[in-house]
Amino acid sequence: MSTQAPTFIQPLQSVVALEGSAAMFQAQVSGSPVPEVSWFRDGQVLSAAALPGVQISFSDGRAVLRIPAVTAAHSGRFSVRATNGAGQATSTAELLVTAETVPPNFLQRLQSSTVRQGSQVKLNVRVSGIPSPGVKFYREGAEIQSSTDFKILQEGDLYTLLIAEAFPEDSGTYSVIATNSGGRVTCTAELLVQGEEAVPAKKTKTTPQVRQPREEKVRLCKASTI
DSSP states (O other): OOOEEEEEEEOOOOEEEETTSOEEEEEEEEEESOOEEEEEETTEEOOTTTSTTOEEEEETTEEEEEESSOOGGGOEEEEEEEEETTEEEEEEEEEEEESOOEEEEEEEOOOOEEEETTOOEEEEEEEEEESOOEEEEEETTEEOOOOSSEEEEEETTEEEEEESSOOGGGOEEEEEEEEETTEEEEEEEEEEEEOOOOOOSSOOOOOOOOOOOOOOOOOOOOOOOO
């Protein structure tokens, strides 16, 4: 059985949470054998006893830490460490607890685009807000779930819908809705995926460019009389 050191496929993301609301950190880790996972807060080992109410789980490579109701005392640097016989990896992010609510706002909106069939497509938005908004992508009004073909990625305030290989049937209206306790915003863009052009049965000759004849001045000659 081959061994593989732990790797974070999806690292922790920093969280801004409203006081009294729930806050959650999650990360996706791979490795063989399956790594053991431990959590730390400001460098100290974290446990349910050290942080009352904290909920920690690890299943199918997904490590989750959830605090049902945060207070200002929960603010700090959280880390998750994955360890197996081949090595270890650590991912770290910040939790900021605030009493202020700021409605979501798009710092970068979706952009309409036209691509060729088979191209990789990235639809990006940047979203701010306190607490951190929940962000969902839609196509023609139907929510897109993250899958092999359509991956939803997050890096800080940047959210990306990654289409690994676009086809004409993926064309349409895409939208993003960002929501938190302060409000909700949406933005929309069009994606056009152009299919391969049909090859004509016969090659058509290229029509030569017709040059316009130069205007010739007509000379009027008077008949001379002898």
